[in-house]
Structures are given as C-alpha cells and as structure tokens.
Amino acid sequence: MKRKAASEKESAPKKNNDLFQKRQLQIVKKATKLFMKKGYAQTSMREISKATGIDISNLYYFIKSKEEILFRVFEMIHQPEIDLFEKQGIMDIDDPIEQLRTVIRELLDFGYDYGEEILLLYRESKVLPKSLLKIILARESHFVAQIEEILKKGLERNVFHFEDASFTANTIVYELSMHPLRSWNLKKYSKEELINLLEKHVMKAVIF
Amino acid sequence: MKRKAASEKESAPKKNNDLFQKRQLQIVKKATKLFMKKGYAQTSMREISKATGIDISNLYYFIKSKEEILFRVFEMIHQPEIDLFEKQGIMDIDDPIEQLRTVIRELLDFGYDYGEEILLLYRESKVLPKSLLKIILARESHFVAQIEEILKKGLERNVFHFEDASFTANTIVYELSMHPLRSWNLKKYSKEELINLLEKHVMKAVIF
Amino acid sequence: MKRKAASEKESAPKKNNDLFQKRQLQIVKKATKLFMKKGYAQTSMREISKATGIDISNLYYFIKSKEEILFRVFEMIHQPEIDLFEKQGIMDIDDPIEQLRTVIRELLDFGYDYGEEILLLYRESKVLPKSLLKIILARESHFVAQIEEILKKGLERNVFHFEDASFTANTIVYELSMHPLRSWNLKKYSKEELINLLEKHVMKAVIF
Amino acid sequence: MKRKAASEKESAPKKNNDLFQKRQLQIVKKATKLFMKKGYAQTSMREISKATGIDISNLYYFIKSKEEILFRVFEMIHQPEIDLFEKQGIMDIDDPIEQLRTVIRELLDFGYDYGEEILLLYRESKVLPKSLLKIILARESHFVAQIEEILKKGLERNVFHFEDASFTANTIVYELSMHPLRSWNLKKYSKEELINLLEKHVMKAVIF
C-alpha cells in the first residue's frame, strides 16, 4: 500500500556526524519496540514520532521512509548474531563438538533474550521490497554457512554424522528460533531447562 | 462518532443455507490467497471485494469484519491438520514408530503443499484479538498433545528415547513447519529430498 | 478493525498560536451554519471541508472529531450568554426590577438574533456523550443561578412575588428561548413587538 | 442525506385490513422508542427491523421509507393532544377560568408523561421535508387556536387580562413543554409540585 517509491532521495550525505547517527539509532530502537508490540502496519509514523519525541517531519530528516526504518530494525536485530562469531572467537575453537556447542549455547541465549525481535523478523519480512529483503536474507545465509563449515569440519574428523551439511545447518538455525516462534507452548520451561533440552536435541542430531 | 460497538450484531445465525456458506467459503479462500501474497494489513476489503466479485457492502452481509475473515482463514488452515488424525486412522496404528513415521510423512506433505498458509498463520496471528487467538492456539495445543501421546506410548514400549515428551512433541511440530518458514534457504531440495531428510532428522531425535 | 480508541490523542496542546485558533474558529463557525441548516447528523465532514475550504484531512489537524466540532459550536453559542453578565455590568445594577428588565431585554435580543443557534443547542445536545453534555449543562445551570440570585434579591426587598425562585428562574430562561423554538408560530410579530410582549409576560410573573 | 425521493409509491392501497395497520402501529411504536433513545439519524432500519422482529425488507412492505416512520411517529404523538379537547369535553365547559385550568392540568399531565416524545418532536422535526412538516405544524396551530379561543372568551367576559391572545396562547402551549425540554434542571421537583407551579405561573399570566 506504499504511498510512493522510496525514491532514492539520497539528498543528504552531509551528516555523517554523531548526532545524526544517534538520532537514527534512537528512532530505530523505539520503532523496534513499537513494531514488536503492535506490528509494523499497525504502527504509525505519528506514534514513532511521539515515542521518540522527534517531530514527525523532522523524522523524515533522519530516515527516508517508514520502510527504511523496518529495514534498519532488521539490520539491528541481525547484528548480534553476526558479532557472535567474531566477538566470541568461536571460529578459533578447534574441536567441532566444543565449537558447535558454544555456538548453540550462545545462540539459544540470544534467541531467548531477543525472542520478540526474531519473531518480528519472521513476521514482517514480507513488507520489505525484494531488493531490501535480499540483503537481509543474504546475511542469514552467511550465518548459516558459518555453521555449515563447523559441521563439515566435524564430518571430516568423523565426530559428526549426518546426511546433508547444508540441510542440517539450516535445521539447527531454525531450531534456535523455536522459542520465540512457539513461546506460547513453551512457557512451562525455564530458560535453563529449555536451553538444555534444545542443546541436547541439536547435538543428538549431529553426533549419532 | 466512533463506529458502533461491535455489540448487537451477533443476532443472525439465521442463515444455514447453502449459498450463504458457499459465499463465505469463497470469500475466505480468496482472502487467504491475498493475505498470503500481500499480508493481512496490506490487503484491503476493496481488494477482497474485487477478487471475489462480491460487492463490498454485500461482503459485509456474509462476514462481520476483516478480522473475522482472518480468523476463518486460520480455521480453514487448521482443519486439514485436524482431519489428518481422524481421516487417516493414524490413531489406530499400534506400532509407535510406524505411527510417528506416518504422522510425520503426512504432515510434511501437508506442510510442503500448504507452506504459504502456515507462514500466514505464524505471520498474522498477532492481528487477532486475544480471545480469538486463544481459540487458534487451543487447536494447536490439541494437535501437539496428540503427538505427545504417540511419543509417550513409544517411551513406555521402550522404542523411543528422549527426555521430555511435551518438549519433543513441540519440536517435532515445529520442525514440520520448517519448510514454509525457511523456504528461501531450502529451495535447492526437491520435495522428496526434503521430506526424507526431515523424516530422518525427526526419527533420529526420538529413536536414539 | 474498530477505530483506534480516542486515547493517546490528547497529546498536543502545543499550538497556541494564531493561525491554529483562527482555523478552528473558522471551522466551528461554518459548521454552526451547516448544522443549523441541515442538522448535525445530516452534515458530513466533507461538507464542512468544502465549506471551509480546508482539506478534509487537514481539518483533522485542527479538530479531533466531528463530535468535537459540535461541542465547540455549543461552547461558542453559550459564550455570549455568559459575557452578558460580565460585559454589561448587569450584576452591578442595584434595583432588582431594573436589573431583571435589563437581563430580559438583553437576552431576548440575543435570543432573537441567535435563534437558530439556540435551536441547534436544544436539538443536537443528545449527540454529545454524557461527559461533554455535562459541561454544557453546567454552563446553563450557572446562568440560571445568576438569574435566581436577582430574583431572590427582589424577593427580599419585597418587590418580587413568586413561590419558588429556582423554578421561576428556569421559567424565565426557558421563555427567553421561546422565539427560536416556536418561530414558525410567531412570524407575525416584529422583533420589537415580541420583545415587548415577552418582557411584560415575564415581569408580570414576578411582580404580582 | 436521503438516498432517494420517497417516490410516491402508493403502490398498495390493497391493505386496509387490520393486520396491515397493526403492523404499521407496531413499527411506529418501536421506532418511537428507538428514536427517543438514540435519535432519528442514529437509528438504522436494521435496528427497527430487529426491534420489531419484522424482516427488513418486509418492513418496506408496511412503510414507504424511514422518513414516513418519523412522520407517523409525529402523528401519533400529536394524537393525544388532539383527543384532549374532544374526549374530555373541555370545549363544553363554560367558565373560561375553569376551562383553561382544566386544559392546563391535562396538558401538563400529558407533557409530563410524554416528555420524551415531545422532545423528539422538537428535536427531529427538521428531518422532515417541508411538505410533511407543514402538516405537523398545522396540527400544532390548530391546537394553539383552540386555546386562543378560550382566552378570547375569557377576555370578553373580563376574567382574563392580557395584551395579545395569540401570543399568550403560544406562550401557554410553550410553557407546557417546559418539563420535557428542560428536565435536567427540574429534576428536583416532583410531578405534582411542578404541575402546581406551572399552573399558577400560567394562570397568573392571564388573570392579572
């Protein structure tokens, strides 16, 4: 129902300065919360304006369109996943079992805390135009590929057993989102219980 | 002036006749397609009107609100899942392994064909008011409970091994939705390949 | 989908500036005329938009709802009545007869010129929600109370005679609205004739 | 906002029979209640249909339009006023004072009991097209004229004193509607108190 093509304004690369980026971040963060609570379509720019305290026309000084906000929300959600591999030095762990276990634990932890954000990702992707959606999915794929690598290494060293590395990597990533996507049926488990159960479930799938 | 309170509207379940129900079905079916393609919020009643060929005001003769359409869409999607257990005589199979395998195959098949519908379910549930959402989730829970039963039987007979029946049942149901939810990363697999891979993955999780 | 609850809208009393208030006044004034001519329910926002030359969506920038317009119409009609006592120094007149006569003359004059507005008040009050209606009625009561005071003073000084001050004050106020409410049967009288007749009628009721 | 001219259908004078008129009455009575409670514009034909239990399209078999219902409502409200003079043999009373007093008492009594109906009359007259409104107003005028006659007789016999018979008759009729029109400010009085106060007020105006 878009009003107009986002129109590639690009007008103002003038602001690389802090304030500009700070404001953008502020907008995206508040928007994330609103989108999670009410859904993207049900959240109006006026509400984002009110929540941030930034006047509605000024809002458009910092972002090009509502769509761009959603895109940046998605970017922001992905960031921690990406950081994971870099910051925690996971790729440096040699033992594949240990390595996978670490990834899983970290991700489950993340998935538990950022449940709503992940849900948002699944729920509202459709809103994005193909071009932007592609960027998001590419990030995801890269992430899956990293897990695939770990799996392959384990397969070579004969500590993992499974048929198809790519499929298995996907399964693992998918399972890590189980809690956010099905939380209503998992309320009876504590965070620790759930993480333990899922960890075992995933490891079982690759070990035997 | 606020729209009239939704009250006083219940009144008329007078229409049990064919045409009425046929029209309702027609509306819900077309709406399903539109919702899948564009998202619920992005689909207007006018579009549904156009797609069904039913005048917009007449549309409201058959359904109470846009929300009701979504609810009925969800109901309709759930129906085949529910039928599964009843129509296929699955609950009559004695051997748990055989029984679970049958359920999985049936469900995967279903999940493959109705991918977009399932996606819709995950994506747009949030739109429904709590009261209606509860009804949808109750159906889901019932469905999960049936799988849990199979699992428990297998556990008693010592052919299945896992820690927590409820959790495992949830996992299985969740995995069955993997294809619809992550299709973009699974395009390289044929339907058969995917079903085989998933079947093995699930069975592995309960057998060992 | 119900219109959003009226809540969260209060937010912005930010605009004290001229244009904003000027526009509001412009809207209310035009609306008054339309409401008088066609009735509140029969006047659409589109018509108000057209009459004011303010785009319909911009209209909503200045007023919250059609209902609010009606409320402001009522407020505006009441204002001159209220001003009467303050501006004309009526409360400073000592002689009750002279004082009452002045009030009557002023009000009749007002009632004659603002006949349609008063009619509107009687006709459309029902549209307002209780909370707003209360505000309107409170103003009326205050006005009646002021006349009651005059009457009581006259009673004490033994120049007025009647049974019940409150009732009589109400009667007087009511009679002042006679022309607007029954104009169709009073067309044969000129403004002066009518004012004279009514003045005598009212004075008679309190003097003897 | 009328949809279409009432279109002088006239199609069916076939039904002079009881049932037809009974149904009409039933409709008008229920409609009166709804109009009083919610206002004419805010009452939909669907609601009238529901309240009467008569199917909405069948409703149109008995009445030509929503407008006609309102007209008949007005007719019905007027009827008792008209009956008054005939049924009670008021016109046969010789003494003007006694006669006027009787009229007043009867009318006040009526006005008290049918307050809401009278209010409806004042409130919604505007909805009627001129042609129908004329009929209603003619009835009113006839009614006023009857009171005028009584006044004139009293004037001739030198028991009444006032300047203008027509004006005074109008005033009296108007005052008789005081309770319905200003009930919010008169709640503190009982029916008897109010009738007594008003009776004295009116008689005072013609006697001295």
Add this chain to the structure above:
DNA sequence: GATGAATGAGCATTCATTCAT
C-alpha cells in the same frame, strides 16, 4: 406476506509524506 441477497453511494477517520518557514 415473507426472506435472503444485492446495490451503490456514503461515512468518519487515518495514513505516509512533503513543503515552506
């Protein structure tokens, strides 16, 4: 007499976005 289905115009309100200052 009664019913279900249809019609088409209309409604109040909200939206994302832009412009001039």
Add this chain to the structure above:
DNA sequence: CATGAATGAATGCTCATTCAT
C-alpha cells in the same frame, strides 16, 4: 535542525433501499 500546516489517497464499514423468489 525543527516546526506547523498541508495534501491526497486510502481505509474499514454502514446506510437506506430494492430485487427475485
């Protein structure tokens, strides 16, 4: 950087009324 005002299109929904059976 910030603000008030404007724009124009869209939205979900309801209306009085009529038609064919």
